[in-house]
Amino acid sequence: MxxxxxxxxxxxxxxxxxxxxxxxxxxxxxxxxxxxxxxxxxxxxxxxxxxxxxxxxxxxxxxxxxxxxxxxxxxxxxxxxxxxxxxxxxxxxxxxxxxxxxxxxxxxxxxxxxIKGVDRPALASALPSFGGPNDSFVFMDLGANAENKPSHLYQYGILGSFYAGSVMGIKQPRVRLLNNGGEEDKGDDTHKAAHQLMKQTASFNFLGNVEAREILEGTADVVVADGFSGNATLKAIEGTAMTMLDQLKSAIKGSGIRGMLGALLLKPALKSLKHELDFNDQGGAVVLxxxxxxxxxxxxxxxxxxxxxxxxxxxxxxxxLVGKTTTFIKENADALKAKKIEK
Amino acid sequence: MxxxxxxxxxxxxxxxxxxxxxxxxxxxxxxxxxxxxxxxxxxxxxxxxxxxxxxxxxxxxxxxxxxxxxxxxxxxxxxxxxxxxxxxxxxxxxxxxxxxxxxxxxxxxxxxxxIKGVDRPALASALPSFGGPNDSFVFMDLGANAENKPSHLYQYGILGSFYAGSVMGIKQPRVRLLNNGGEEDKGDDTHKAAHQLMKQTASFNFLGNVEAREILEGTADVVVADGFSGNATLKAIEGTAMTMLDQLKSAIKGSGIRGMLGALLLKPALKSLKHELDFNDQGGAVVLxxxxxxxxxxxxxxxxxxxxxxxxxxxxxxxxLVGKTTTFIKENADALKAKKIEK
The missing domain is CATH 3.40.718.10 (Isopropylmalate Dehydrogenase)
Structure with missing residues (x-):
């Protein structure tokens, strides 16, 4: 039990x-x-x-x-x-x-x-993927840590990868770093350094940067962000989705009997859309x-x-999940320590 | 001419x-x-x-x-x-x-x-407001600067306020700081310090923090963000809006003749929604x-x-706009210098 x-x-x-x-x-x-x-x-x-x-x-x-x-x-x-x-x-x-x-x-x-060896536990949530091989992806850190060092972002990659693998059943989860451009020299110093740590790792399957515009498109199974912009990005996604549904409703209302009839016919389609977007209903956020x-x-x-x-x-x-993560971090303690040589 | x-x-x-x-x-x-x-x-x-x-x-x-x-x-x-x-x-x-x-x-x-006295020009764009007294608001910095000091964020407030006032004709523009919570002690050190600089200013009308979830809701005429999370937030908004329109289309297609008929009746409503969201068509981004x-x-x-x-x-x-901004910054040079006493 x-x-x-x-x-x-x-x-x-x-x-x-x-x-x-x-x-x-x-x-x-x-x-x-x-x-x-x-x-x-x-x-x-x-x-x-x-x-x-x-x-x-x-x-x-x-x-x-x-x-x-x-x-x-x-x-x-x-x-x-x-x-x-x-x-x-x-x-x-x-x-x-x-x-x-x-x-x-x-x-x-x-x-x-x-867990011993984890510097910063992070808040992670599964968001829907519209496109790509899997239905959803892990997005983290969503705001547990406002200040993040490159080694923290690197550790999020490990934690997120284990979650996607164990809990969501995704093999070799594709990890990407949320950054303001696709090239490896993009971003501030923290993200540039984090990219380099991730690029050289054997601890997870790193596929490079992803921009916020594309994170819902299914090119990653784990999207790692610093807690500040991860939080802003998640809230922007939620706010935009809500605003659009509201606007759609009022556009329908404003278009008279014709619009009402159209909405009635579209009801099942709109309902399934709303369900897909209501990812808060599909589960909670996890502290990894x-x-x-x-x-x-x-x-x-x-x-x-x-x-x-x-x-x-x-x-x-x-x-x-916790046992597997703990064992991995213990076995890779030396490699993890080496990643911390940074300002 | x-x-x-x-x-x-x-x-x-x-x-x-x-x-x-x-x-x-x-x-x-x-x-x-x-x-x-x-x-x-x-x-x-x-x-x-x-x-x-x-x-x-x-x-x-x-x-x-x-x-x-x-x-x-x-x-x-x-x-x-x-x-x-x-x-x-x-x-x-x-x-x-x-x-x-x-x-x-x-x-x-x-x-x-x-402009003499401006440390970091910033990229700004007008986004739609769904709610509130005005149709749109200024969002900046959208990525001109990946690294930002509190005094930079403070200066964005001045630049954005002048743009909203002169170009968009908004009187006493309401300036807010994009942060991961409404309270003044939220965020990382940079945002906490920026909040304090803004709170004490007479240079613009500062109304506190705003979260990314609410920025489309019309509670601000100028939203100031650091270039990194401003960029991520803008792209998240764009990506989510595009994804939703795509999903709506495929939900309609997937619901057969009934859905098609509904969509046909709803066409004017959907078109006006698409127009409102397509803010890239409404103008360009400005380097302030x-x-x-x-x-x-x-x-x-x-x-x-x-x-x-x-x-x-x-x-x-x-x-x-440029002349007015230049004069203001010249006349307030001492006050602006004082804001730079920071790490």
Whole structure:
């Protein structure tokens, strides 16, 4: 049985949608068991039955706007900190939250703990590929680290490559570096140096730079970015997709009865498009480089996103992603150290 | 008469689409005159009549893939370098090219020359606003500078604010800083410091950070970004918009006769959406901070984009954007120097 520690209080629709999502996941994945951390009065009334599900009462909640590190340190009886601690203590195999992103990252790094040899755990998410051999690709770092050295970007390549290989089942994942041009001399000093480290590596299959314009086109299975521009790129993709759907809707509304009729006929096509683009529903973002699977969903996640994340965790645990990554980094410790000779 | 020096050989569809665009602009803007720099045999046959239009024969062409600075230095008789030089020598008021972006930037900075007091000229473009009081906003730097100091970002605020005010007619333009969170302590050290410089300024109307998810929503008239993540964000927006239109098309095709009929009924709505998103057609990107208007379009620009850029140049010259910016920077030289006390 795989045991997952759930922060039942984190997220805009917590605890209702979290509990609902867990109950869907319980039906769907018979090998999973769930430990829900949350306020007794808020969570207990929502639970239909306690099959493979435990409620661990906690007294505090980390809110969305709180300063992450401070919140983690001060609210020791919060649902998030307690869930992370359950993983650290070996009582659970993985940790899930839809709460304050910064606090999740802090809990992952400081409570669950970094894998030895990993300098900077990173936030990764699967995005859809429209074109290319695979349905989706791994995009990271999405903002765990605002400042990045070339060796950090290089390590993201290793972590992302293992995730794409183990969890998404992609053989020899094609790794690319997000940069502002295809040639190897493009970008600032950090990206130029990172390109050189990646170019010479035997640790993953590096195919060069990719520009943000092409990342959805399927030419990479892992796109490595520094946390600052990775975050901006992800948000630009999300914002543009949302804006376009909104504009399409209002263009339809503005075109009268003819447009309405057209939209009605196109409904199935538009629905499948919306589904493909709604990648937040397809799973959560993963903190890679820590000692156990840690998954966060968008704060606005509904039950189906929560349930899908549980499937993702199941694969991560079954494929022993953390174990494989740890062994690889241990065996290649010398090579990794050599990559750090830099300013 | 406003005289514009045109690089007739730059761009994927040069010289044909460039000449076509200029002839459209000649009909549309009676106060403009054009000096076309290009290869005699290639360009002369394309010109219908020479009213307000001169052909200046050149012998070299800077290709799209060439190393920018080297190309600019070596190809002294190229259409691009000669057009830029015409501006430097006072023979023309503005410079236009659809060619190699790096070479245009180099020509703008090293031949046309920086405005005294501007450390880093920047590349700016108007993007559509879906929401808010104005139709579009200025986004910069889009990649002129891969490395940026806080004082550079601060100067972009001044340059962008003048452009939005003079050329787009926006009063008290609302300036925001692209960052990975709304709070002032978000981002890396560069963005934190830039935020502080902007917060204290009287030189423009600073309203705080904006995230890439919201930049199309009309909460800013000028969005300042470092050149690296500005470039990535712009390309992510373009790539996502293109991908969505492609996906919409194939979703329609895949849904049979019903979908086709729906699409037919929706055609006007879809067309207006496509037009709104095709911001590359609405004008070119501007190099701000140099001694004359310099405009570049996408390499793939067609005649209509070229013609629209001429209108943009006319406004820049008539509103004396460069003169106003120069005077402001001169008058505020001391305050600007004080902003540079930084690492």
């Amino acid at each position: 795989i045991k997952i520690a759930i922060d039942a209080m984190g997220g805009d629709f917590a605890p209702e949608e979290i509990v609902k999502g867990i109950e869907i996941a319980r039906d769907r994945y018979p090998e999973l068991a769930f430990e829900l951390y949350g306020t007794e009065e808020a969570v207990r009334p929502l639970i239909q039955n306690f099959d493979r599900l435990t409620l661990v009462p906690t007294t505090e909640v980390i809110e969305m706007g709180e300063e992450p590190v401070k919140a983690m340190k001060n609210k020791t009886d919060s649902s998030m900190v307690r869930a992370a601690q359950a993983v650290k203590n070996g009582e659970a195999d993985a940790f899930f939250s839809a709460g304050n992103t910064g606090a999740i990252l802090s809990s992952a790094i400081f409570i669950v703990g970094r 480089g820590v000692k156990a699977p840690v998954i966060k969903t968008h704060g606005s996640a509904k039950a189906s996103a929560v349930a899908n994340s549980m499937g993702q965790i199941q694969t991560m645990v079954k494929e022993d | 406003i005289k514009i020096a045109i690089d007739a050989m730059g761009g994927d569809f040069a010289p044909e689409e460039i000449v076509k665009g200029i002839e459209i602009a000649r009909d549309r803007y009676p106060e403009l005159a054009f000096e076309l720099y290009g290869t005699e045999e290639a360009v002369r046959p394309l010109i219908q009549n020479f009213d307000r239009l001169t052909l200046v024969p050149t012998t070299e062409v800077i290709e799209m893939g060439e190393e920018p600075v080297k190309a600019m230095k070596n190809k002294t008789d190229s259409s691009m370098v000669r057009a830029a030089q015409a501006v430097k020598n006072g023979e023309a008021d503005a410079f236009f090219s659809a060619g190699n972006t790096g070479a245009i930037l180099s020509s703008a900075i090293f031949i046309v020359g920086r 901070g140099v001694k004359a208007p310099v405009i570049k379009t996408h390499g793939s620009a067609k005649a209509s984009a070229v013609a629209n850029s001429m209108g943009q140049i006319q406004t820049m010259v008539k509103e004396d």
